[in-house]
Amino acid sequence: MTTPNDRHWHRSTLREVRRAVRAQRERQGLIGQSLYLGTLGLVFVLPVVAATYIGLWIDEKLPGYSVRGTLSGIVAGIAIGALNVYLIIRERP
Template sequence: MTNETKQTSQDSHPFATQVGAKAARKLKAKRNATPGVWFGLGMMGMIGWSVVIPTLLGTALGLWLDQRYPGGRSWTLALLVAGLTLGCFNAWYWVVKEDQAMRNEQEDNDE
């Protein structure tokens, strides 16, 4: 083999590897369809409910405590704020989890 033949065969391997990787990415993308509008709406709904449920539970518990033990404090307001805070942390957790899953999927697609 001459030097030109050796160099040509060595240069074709990286190109063949790139073509193979792109083909594999396309096949994987066809199998895993990108999330659409319904996925986004579902995610917003999940995040919304993860805030609403603790807020409503805190408010209900506060109303019950205010009826049972009336006093100078408003348990309703305190537990509403506590439920809202807990709900916001819960929503933050879900957003971070989904973001990490999307990043991992993007890294898999880039390889």
């Protein structure tokens, strides 16, 4: 004969086992985490570098713009890179 405590213990144990199995399946390894962080780094750095070079090119083409284009490119690149990182993190389950 089973008592209410036995049934409660069985349900709670079963729930814990299911949670542990789900966590094991969803756990990423070291390589997966490294790839994710590398991707975040690239989607942040590439817009910064691209916008900086565009700003530098603008500075070289237009007289009187010594560093305004480069600084504007850096600021714009940081903003775009931060937005990219935010969007990628938001999409991850």
